[in-house]
Amino acid sequence: xxxxxxxxxxxxxxxxxxxxxxxxxxxxxxxxxxxxxxxxxxxxxxxxxxxxxxxxxxxxxxxxxxxxxxxxxxxxxxxxxxxxxxxxxxxxxxxxxxxxxxxxxxxxxx
Numbered sequence: 001x002x003x004x005x006x007x008x009x010x011x012x013x014x015x016x017x018x019x020x021x022x023x024x025x026x027x028x029x030x031x032x033x034x035x036x037x038x039x040x041x042x043x044x045x046x047x048x049x050x051x052x053x054x055x056x057x058x059x060x061x062x063x064x065x066x067x068x069x070x071x072x073x074x075x076x077x078x079x080x081x082x083x084x085x086x087x088x089x090x091x092x093x094x095x096x097x098x099x100x101x102x103x104x105x106x107x108x109x110x
Contacts, residue, residue: 020103027056027108034089037098038076045108047083056106058087062095 027044034042050056065073069088076082076089086106094101 022103022105023060023100024105024107027106030086030090030106033093033099034086037093038073038089040076040079042089044086044106048086050108052108052110054108056086056108058090058104058106060087060090060094060099060104061101062091064088064091065095
């Protein structure tokens with residue numbers, strides 16, 4: 001590869017690469033947090049259909065929680081569960097000030 005090509009690659013990266021904070025958690029910690037707060041038996045691996053040696057990413061922001069989500073949260077607190085709701089749970093926890101907002105990487109390995 002010639003120097004001009006290498007410089008072009010470097011320029012593309014410099015123009016497009018962003019740096020941001022990402023929070024990393026193990027899947028069982030997420031299970032514990034959600035189970036404890038919502039008083040439910042929660043397993044992210046089952047709810048999100050995750051498998052061993054995988055990662056799950058989430059954007060967790062309090063403004064992600066809609067009025068529809070709040071209705072689901074109310075139902076969850078009354079014993080109903082919904083699948084694929086980890087993002088809602090985590091964003092609600094951020095809205096309550098219990099966890100920081102941001103990007104999360106959930107590590108799944110057992």
